[in-house]
Amino acid sequence: MRDTRSVVVGYDGSDFSMQALEWAMDEAELRKLPLTVAHAWRWPYGEAGDEAKMHLRKAAEHVLYHGADCARSTSSITDVTTDLYEGAAAERLVELSDRAELIVVGSRGMGTLARTVLGSVAEYAAAHAHCPVVVVRGPGPIPVSPHPGALVVGLTRDTHDEVIEFAFREAALRLLPLVAVHAGPPQPGVWGAPMPPVLDARDAEEDMLRHLQPWRERYPEVPVRATFVAEAAKSLLLDLSRQASLVVVGGARGRGRLGSTTRSILQHGACPVAVVPALRDGPQRSGPADGPLTSDASEG
Numbered sequence: 001m002r003d004t005r006s007v008v009v010g011y012d013g014s015d016f017s018m019q020a021l022e023w024a025m026d027e028a029e030l031r032k033l034p035l036t037v038a039h040a041w042r043w044p045y046g047e048a049g050d051e052a053k054m055h056l057r058k059a060a061e062h063v064l065y066h067g068a069d070c071a072r073s074t075s076s077i078t079d080v081t082t083d084l085y086e087g088a089a090a091e092r093l094v095e096l097s098d099r100a101e102l103i104v105v106g107s108r109g110m111g112t113l114a115r116t117v118l119g120s121v122a123e124y125a126a127a128h129a130h131c132p133v134v135v136v137r138g139p140g141p142i143p144v145s146p147h148p149g150a151l152v153v154g155l156t157r158d159t160h161d162e163v164i165e166f167a168f169r170e171a172a173l174r175l176l177p178l179v180a181v182h183a184g185p186p187q188p189g190v191w192g193a194p195m196p197p198v199l200d201a202r203d204a205e206e207d208m209l210r211h212l213q214p215w216r217e218r219y220p221e222v223p224v225r226a227t228f229v230a231e232a233a234k235s236l237l238l239d240l241s242r243q244a245s246l247v248v249v250g251g252a253r254g255r256g257r258l259g260s261t262t263r264s265i266l267q268h269g270a271c272p273v274a275v276v277p278a279l280r281d282g283p284q285r286s287g288p289a290d291g292p293l294t295s296d297a298s299e300g
Helices: 015-031 050-074 089-099 112-120 122-128 161-174 201-211 213-218 233-241 260-268
Strands: 006-010 035-041 080-086 100-107 133-137 151-154 178-183 224-229 246-250 273-276
Touching (some): 015 100, 015 133, 035 050, 050 080, 080 089, 122 133, 151 233, 161 178, 161 246, 161 273, 178 201, 178 233, 201 213, 201 224
Parallel strands (some): 006 035, 100 133, 151 178
Antiparallel strands (some): 133 273
16 A cells, blocks of 8 residues: 555546646645545445446446546646545545545535535535545636735634644645734734733734744745734635635534534635644644634634
């Protein structure tokens, strides 16, 4: 079994999964990692003979190999493998996340149907996966902008270092500026040691930058801006997503329970969204210790 972790993309042949495949190929190339193209299938019509199921399996194989061929022929990735699974796609993605660097899935966008589809695959993976999950929105190829937007990371009192590390690394890989945002009333010493009372947004932003200093030193090539706004986190992140290249948020608080703001961004955000879980062995902080915050961008 290979020791190197891979980028895993859920692929079903749809335009939405083609967009996810393009994002996953970028990630694999930027990170110099193998790519795994995964497809799940199952017989939906009740009892059936092996021959009937075999026809469906052959169709699933065709879909999967088409995705893998696209990756091999349109990217510089030298190690592209496939994973064909009989069963639930969402559960298989979570299984694969145990040995993945990143999971990438597509989303059909907004609306009742979209929320149903999102809940069955992308949201389940985002809530349960053991590695970051990127949900790529919309159909077809990803538009390549000559002026891509910044990477936005939402910070709360409970933001784990893994979230910040992922955001800085992704910004460095994609040569993007990083905007760290927090919404809510400013508080003294929210990011570290006790401080004099925070008087205004500027003080809160400077406090955030001090908290981010270890990562700013680790990734000096990433321009960083801190933004504090005394408004609802959902509204702020949704608004920023309209111009951003990627929004990064923290994962589930408890097993399978995403906060209302994270779910809202997944369902309605205008750009790809990365959901980053905390390490399963518990928080390991490389930055300053957290202090109390008064608002929660993952819980809303």
